[in-house]
Amino acid sequence: MNVDEPVIHTHDVLIIGGGLTGLRAALSVFYAGLDGAVLSKVHPLRSHSVAAQGGMNASLANVPGEGSVPDSWEMHAYDTVKGSDYLADQDAVALMCREASATVRELEHMGMVWSRLDSGRIAQRPFGGAGFPRTCYAADRTGHNALHTLYQQVIARQIPVYEEFFATSLIVADGRCTGCTAIEIMTGKMHGFSARATLLATGGFGRVYSRSTNALINTGDGQALAFVAGAPLKDMEFVQFHPTSLFGTNILITEGARGEGGMLLNREGERFMERYAPESLDLAPRDVVARAIETEIAEGRGFEGGYVHLDLRHLGADRIRERLPGIRQIAIDFAGVDPIEEPVPIQPGQHYAMGGIDVGLDGAASLPGLYAAGECACISVHGANRLGGNSLLETVVFGRLVADAIVRDLPQYTVPQGDDAERAVSREDRRIDDILKKRGGEKAFSVKKELKDIMFSRFGIFRNAGDMEAGLTAITRLQDRFRTVSLSNSERGVNQALVRYLELEGMLILAEVVARGALARKESRGSHTRADYPKRDDDRFLAHTIASMSERGIEISFRPVSLGMFSPKERAY
Amino acid sequence: MRLKVFRHRQGMSEPRYDTFEMEAAPGMTVLSALFKIQEEFDDSLAFRYSCRGAVCGSCAMLINKVPRLACRTQLMPLLAGEQEISLSGYPAIGGPVSWDPKEDVLVEPLPHLPVICDLVVDMTRFFAFYRDIDPVFSPLDPDPEKERLMDPSDVRELELYTNCILCGACFAACPVDAKNPRFSGPAALASLYRFCIDPREGRRIERLKTADTPDGWWGCEFHANCRQVCPRGVPPIVAIGQARQEIKKQRKEGEEM
Structure with missing residues (x-):
């Protein structure tokens, strides 16, 4: 036997990504009696889902609201659509909100530990932009508890997990996606994965930005894989900046901290949200609060270095210890501040990508055989601004529903025939060899650092045409410079510089898509705020931005939003 | 530096x-x-x-x-x-x-x-011990329409152990793991204990007994390194101590019957 013979793994369904979406999807594929496998560039428990703090929205109505009407999925949908600045597709929102309570309960039935009320029911807390205390939580470790629970379910069923495999390309044959190639990071060997259907569940691309709350692994690999393979991306200019990331490291300080009563204060000790959102104050949606903080800093009412204070002291030591233990530990470990004694220094940081791979209500991308769910996808439940507590919800709801759709569709996808996987493996093997042979040129690190700084300064919270044009030019220059980048490490096995190189290649493409979308959208909506077009323009832009790759480069077009339940109104908090 | x-x-x-x-x-x-x-x-x-x-x-x-x-x-x-x-x-x-x-x-x-x-490092052996404790919730009753109720104080005790992030720091700090390649180690035992004290769990006693072995609860020598190095404040040594007490109690009750 030739030792260099390509290794091809065959499965009915290949799931790329081992976070909440990927693991939940794997269970559905298993329940259907099909052969599914998960492939992830890290051990599944190291996925960014584990870092989600605040919670998962569902209209359980375990905690009464202020009025006499109990919470309902329709009100959850209304808050979500209003929060999205009316860009979310309302059929997708309805689906998610209707499935929310069952999803929270399903996790509970799998053994997940949720925080509880004295009545024994699942506890719920107020979150930004929500009309009810709707966010179910597990202290400030909701993602951790959910991910460990799903991982336990997956290993109990012995579902195969290819750990520390980095997907380098999607295999496309006769206009259909039939799997992927992936490099086994620890050995450097290229493997082929041949599948009837492929689900991308790879998370966000926060690390394209310099200040990000995201894990270091969130480099948008799935979006880049899909885009290069010919699947369009949607609404990529909508990037959420979380108002409260820790000054210095930009580690997330959950919105739950304000849900529990935390207040934002400027250098003068003023509760400045009174001026920006007189009704909702600190619990206005994230885009509103992030803009308010940036404005305070820009107008000289922030602290030296560019931050404001999040004050939790009035909550008292007991409540902080019980409800926000992780936050307290983070503030102590990473800023040397104990929130029981001192206010926490915070600044906005990139947090979430509302946009992603363009998929329909069933999670299918335009490339047959390819599906996407979770943050890497844009089924459009978040529109122009996501509400806190809706992303964890999206991961588990659509991990399940999209896997169910794949199971339904699978009979139309035959087992891939021929040697497409073998040929893809040889092609990718040569590509890796060529990268490792490159010499001279600059280090990947300097290109990456510049890219991140450009994205934060030109495509951040406040945008305008001049800055963005300059930013786009700078991005295309970086793409040129990237061609000369070389690595010193020429080993195949355990070459993290190679993985970082492949990530950066995709990040440079995604950055350009964000830039072109942001320039084309001449309005302000949700997270996308343009000084030169300060108003929302429903006549021209109540529409999704679709970016596709053509021979002429990246092209932008628009597609109408799916309305139906709620008509667009002015958004006030 | x-x-x-x-x-x-x-x-x-x-x-x-x-x-x-x-x-x-x-x-x-x-x-x-x-x-x-x-x-x-x-x-x-x-x-x-x-x-x-x-x-x-x-x-x-x-x-x-x-x-x-x-x-x-x-x-x-x-x-x-x-x-x-x-x-x-x-x-x-x-x-x-x-x-x-x-x-x-x-x-x-x-x-x-x-x-x-x-x-x-190759974490295979560490995760194999985790898998061996069968870390999957198994209730006896069918799933109710809504959530199973839980007392907030039970949640607080459970959280001590569900906070484990399986980083392996305790495993690496444990002198028993250093000399006995079969010892389950602090992380796996703490995870097992989490199921033994979950009031919703259907096989609590049975699970307690699965580690009633020289390489399970009884392998620990109480060096307490696990608790010292845990970055999440998880105390496996407390879990092991309480599990042993519980087993002794069970045995005594068994003898008296």
């Missing part, structure tokens, strides 16, 4: 230590120092990372001979001698490497696990 880093990759006859000079800025962590080395000096240095916020469990390594998360361990307090943890010592963790704790930070892979490359 200097970062003294363990290096080994396939093909090398024996490991070596590389020393990197750098300025320790306030707040700089061991993880950010490793990135600085990888990005600016030597891109072949290998280490695991993900969240950089002490929640994912990727970056546990031996720092100044103590298993810690690289992302939450800062250089300056280490050099100032402020983060000393006194472990119940044993050879695997106290191997003969010289370093000056005022000038150097010593970074090595977790012990008891095979080194794949530099600071990356």
Whole structure:
């Protein structure tokens, strides 16, 4: 036997990504009696889902609201659509909100530990932009508890997990996606994965930005894989900046901290949200609060270095210890501040990508055989601004529903025939060899650092045409410079510089898509705020931005939003 | 200051230590120092990372001979001698490497696990012990329409153990794991105990008995290193102690019947 013979793994369904979406999807594929496998560039428990703090929205109505009407999925949908600045597709929102309570309960039935009320029911807390205390939580470790629970379910069923495999390309044959190639990071060997259907569940691309709350692994690999393979991306200019990331490291300080009563204060000790959102104050949606903080800093009412204070002291030591233990530990470990004694220094940081791979209500991308769910996808439940507590919800709801759709569709996808996987493996093997042979040129690190700084300064919270044009030019220059980048490490096995190189290649493409979308959208909506077009323009832009790759480069077009339940109104908090 | 880093990759006859000079800025962590080395000096240095916020469990390594998360361990307090943890010592963790704790930070892979490359170890054995305790919720009753009710105080006790991030720091710090390759280790036992005290769980007693063996609850020698090194404050030693008490109680009740 030739030792260099390509290794091809065959499965009915290949799931790329081992976070909440990927693991939940794997269970559905298993329940259907099909052969599914998960492939992830890290051990599944190291996925960014584990870092989600605040919670998962569902209209359980375990905690009464202020009025006499109990919470309902329709009100959850209304808050979500209003929060999205009316860009979310309302059929997708309805689906998610209707499935929310069952999803929270399903996790509970799998053994997940949720925080509880004295009545024994699942506890719920107020979150930004929500009309009810709707966010179910597990202290400030909701993602951790959910991910460990799903991982336990997956290993109990012995579902195969290819750990520390980095997907380098999607295999496309006769206009259909039939799997992927992936490099086994620890050995450097290229493997082929041949599948009837492929689900991308790879998370966000926060690390394209310099200040990000995201894990270091969130480099948008799935979006880049899909885009290069010919699947369009949607609404990529909508990037959420979380108002409260820790000054210095930009580690997330959950919105739950304000849900529990935390207040934002400027250098003068003023509760400045009174001026920006007189009704909702600190619990206005994230885009509103992030803009308010940036404005305070820009107008000289922030602290030296560019931050404001999040004050939790009035909550008292007991409540902080019980409800926000992780936050307290983070503030102590990473800023040397104990929130029981001192206010926490915070600044906005990139947090979430509302946009992603363009998929329909069933999670299918335009490339047959390819599906996407979770943050890497844009089924459009978040529109122009996501509400806190809706992303964890999206991961588990659509991990399940999209896997169910794949199971339904699978009979139309035959087992891939021929040697497409073998040929893809040889092609990718040569590509890796060529990268490792490159010499001279600059280090990947300097290109990456510049890219991140450009994205934060030109495509951040406040945008305008001049800055963005300059930013786009700078991005295309970086793409040129990237061609000369070389690595010193020429080993195949355990070459993290190679993985970082492949990530950066995709990040440079995604950055350009964000830039072109942001320039084309001449309005302000949700997270996308343009000084030169300060108003929302429903006549021209109540529409999704679709970016596709053509021979002429990246092209932008628009597609109408799916309305139906709620008509667009002015958004006030 | 200097970062003294363990290096080994396939093909090398024996490991070596590389020393990197750098300025320790306030707040700089061991993880950010490793990135600085990888990005600016030597891109072949290998280490695991993900969240950089002490929640994912990727970056546990031996720092100044103590298993810690690289992302939450800062250089300056280490050099100032402020983060000393006194472990119940044993050879695997106290191997003969010289370093000056005022000038150097010593970074090595977790012990008891095979080194794949530099600071990356093969966690297979660690996760095998986790799988062996069958860490899957199994209620006896069918799922109710809504959630099963739980008392908030039960949740508080459970959280002590569900907080485990499976980073392997305790496993690496445990002198029993160093000498007994069959001992389940603190993380797996703490995870098992989590199911033994979950009021919703259907097989609590049965589960308690699965580790009623010399390599389970009874393997622990109460060095308490696990509790000291856990970055999430999980106390496996408490779980093990309580499990033993419970088993003794069960046996006594069995005899009296």
